[in-house]
Amino acid sequence: RMKLAVLTSGGDSAGMNAVVRAVVKAGILKGCETWVVREGYEGLVRGNQEGHKVEKETTPSHREVHIKDEGFIHNLRFGDGELLKDGTSDHPTGRTLKGRYIVRVGWDDVRGWFGVGGTLCGTARSAAFRTPEGRLQAAHNLIKEGIDALVVCGGDGSLTGADVFRAEWPTYVNTLREKGDITPAQAENYAHLKIVGLVGSIDNDMSMTDMTIGGPTALHRICEAIDNIETTAFSHSRAFVVEVMGRHCGWLALLAGVSSGADFIFIPERPPEADSWEDEMCKMIQRHREMGKRKTIVIVAEGAQDKHLNPIRAETVKDVLTDRLGLDTRVTTLGHVQRGGRPCAYDRIMAKAVNALLESTPETPSYMIGISGGEITRVPLMEAVAMTRSVSEAIAAKDFDKAMSLRDPEFREAL
Ligand code: F6P
Numbered sequence: 001r002m003k004l005a006v007l008t009s010g011g012d013s014a015g016m017n018a019v020v021r022a023v024v025k026a027g028i029l030k031g032c033e034t035w036v037v038r039e040g041y042e043g044l045v046r047g048n049q050e051g052h053k054v055e056k057e058t059t060p061s062h063r064e065v066h067i068k069d070e071g072f073i074h075n076l077r078f079g080d081g082e083l084l085k086d087g088t089s090d091h092p093t094g095r096t097l098k099g100r101y102i103v104r105v106g107w108d109d110v111r112g113w114f115g116v117g118g119t120l121c122g123t124a125r126s127a128a129f130r131t132p133e134g135r136l137q138a139a140h141n142l143i144k145e146g147i148d149a150l151v152v153c154g155g156d157g158s159l160t161g162a163d164v165f166r167a168e169w170p171t172y173v174n175t176l177r178e179k180g181d182i183t184p185a186q187a188e189n190y191a192h193l194k195i196v197g198l199v200g201s202i203d204n205d206m207s208m209t210d211m212t213i214g215g216p217t218a219l220h221r222i223c224e225a226i227d228n229i230e231t232t233a234f235s236h237s238r239a240f241v242v243e244v245m246g247r248h249c250g251w252l253a254l255l256a257g258v259s260s261g262a263d264f265i266f267i268p269e270r271p272p273e274a275d276s277w278e279d280e281m282c283k284m285i286q287r288h289r290e291m292g293k294r295k296t297i298v299i300v301a302e303g304a305q306d307k308h309l310n311p312i313r314a315e316t317v318k319d320v321l322t323d324r325l326g327l328d329t330r331v332t333t334l335g336h337v338q339r340g341g342r343p344c345a346y347d348r349i350m351a352k353a354v355n356a357l358l359e360s361t362p363e364t365p366s367y368m369i370g371i372s373g374g375e376i377t378r379v380p381l382m383e384a385v386a387m388t389r390s391v392s393e394a395i396a397a398k399d400f401d402k403a404m405s406l407r408d409p410e411f412r413e414a415l
Helices: 016-029 040-046 132-145 156-178 184-189 215-236 251-260 277-290 314-325 345-359 381-396 400-406 409-414
Strands: 003-008 033-037 102-104 149-154 194-199 239-244 264-266 296-301 329-333 367-372 375-380
Touching (some): 003 040, 016 033, 040 132, 149 156, 215 296, 215 345, 239 251, 251 296, 251 409, 375 381
Parallel strands (some): 239 296, 239 329
Antiparallel strands (some): 033 102
């Protein structure tokens, strides 16, 4: 019987809880034992301290008979019993979860998770997992619990980590066996680790998938914010420079610009000339004003830059609009409002992609589950990560056409 663990990693995104819920429920339906890892890779490295086992209970599941779920209720819902960063926590029901990062979960533990924003399992950027020693410890912790399959939901960094972990897995198993930390029988049983990646990120910056889980919700959040800004901009006939997230990717800025009718946008993949962007922007906005527009919206992606790779900051844009066009201008940095909150329907449906995960075998590469032209797809994780990397490299090498050609078709069409 496959023992399956799921973790969320990197920056949280709306829809991550829906992923965990779907993985757990799909896993149970397929006869797996299901676990969650708290605090991302950090929880994998910390594992479960001896002597703090939570007692097994029977889940009063309405589908108990059919599912044969021995579910362990840990009240993970709504952050109960959330672990503190030092690994301690007093569970509200009185049972202690002290030092437990890899937790067995059942059907009821994830009930209602699909509508909750962020990630209830917690996420962390783990320095320990970046070291071979940390990954060896993580492997040991998984084998101790008998887990042989891992689902990772995160951005490109997290998915790269997943692939490295899988590639190095046989080495860890050997080392652990040589050290006597695991028995030869365990080494044989856990010779392979199955890994599947799901892309959870608001940035929609992963290649080989049309959409990342959390992207649509963040876009929706930005559009709503710009709608709100527009009413006050209109009232005062002001200009607003809105800075949006996206790291090195301009997808959020571009799509927000298209959906809200912005006057001008700055994105990393299509940088303006260093010495003429001010003229170009002012000319365009001046024209819009002459046509009767009472408000001006300029969207700046946080990774925006000119062709010489000098960053373009919202404050700089504001000064240009104020000084050159005499517009009463304000800057709004949307920040983490874009990342938090309930997932939109699409980000919940995307989580259904996990139906494909259980078919991966030790012989197949680690897969990333994505979506392409409305179809759920399975692509080799490393190919997707490598292609994503080459976009950043192309931008750094000022080969913007190449960067754009490597972005998804929808992105290119929007431009
Ligand atoms: O990758 C998601 C993201 O929200 C980016 O858009 C942004 O650059 C970054 O994470 C912010 O990270 P933090 O929450 O650590 O400030």
